[in-house]
Amino acid sequence: MNIGKAAKLSNLTVKTVRYYADIGLVKPLKNSSSGYRDFSEDDLAQLQFIAKARKFNFSIQECEELLSLYSDKNRSSKEVKALTLEKISEIDTKLIELKDLRHQLSFLANNCKGNDRPECPILDALSDV
């Protein structure tokens, strides 16, 4: 199938699919007369896999790892689980940071009248060394 259909069926943009092909994440055949990429069902499945993994916050490189684990019929589930647990702990760290940030910002916002006067505890906090 052409790139447009592959993109639609994997919920990716054409640009993104082309990018994935450029970096070798998928390897569609090329119609030698038209120069159009030809995506097989396997290529499509791969794109769908990548799209999901990206949604799960896996990086492109991690997607590659997952894909190779996926296509390795003798792989163990250990590695996949380890990668997933690592992701979860990254997310946990990020959650803590963001919550902390939110706290600080809402504290500042609550103390700022937000009126037409120049006094602003937010700016004061930013300029306070």
Add this chain to the structure above:
Amino acid sequence: MNIGKAAKLSNLTVKTVRYYADIGLVKPLKNSSSGYRDFSEDDLAQLQFIAKARKFNFSIQECEELLSLYSDKNRSSKEVKALTLEKISEIDTKLIELKDLRHQLSFLANNCKGNDRPECPILDALSDV
């Protein structure tokens, strides 16, 4: 003062400070004989302001906005508060997304034995259309 000292006092790297100078976020004078940047106390204060705002997740562009609001003695606190509230709501969205992601990933991880066998519900979920 030289860039090294300015960087140290603002908790930024020399590279980062140079970058901020390159994009015009700070405008240190230049010693015409040595070519070294010369940071005044005001420049330093500005760097410290930026460093804090960046920690608060404000983008470079938002830092510029905040800086101009900061140096405008007739500004109102309204704009600053609005920007801050916007940031908070962005953070809230991000928090929801991340929590959801964490949920899904931990569900998958919990159902994966993580042993030497090839069965892996994580990969199954990724490949499931």
Add this chain to the structure above:
DNA sequence: ATAAACTCTCCAGTAAGTGGAGTGTAAAGG
């Protein structure tokens, strides 16, 4: 005088695409 420490500019690269120009190909309508 020399060595270490600091600074400079410039170029390239990072992640993961996005946007656009200019051009070629395929499918549908008349």
Add this chain to the structure above:
DNA sequence: CCTTTACACTCCACTTACTGGAGAGTTTAT
């Protein structure tokens, strides 16, 4: 068969916010 429209191609530049390194000049300390 011809034309229009939709789709595809490549290539280059841009995005964010830096970071790394090369090669060269400057300042400070010994």
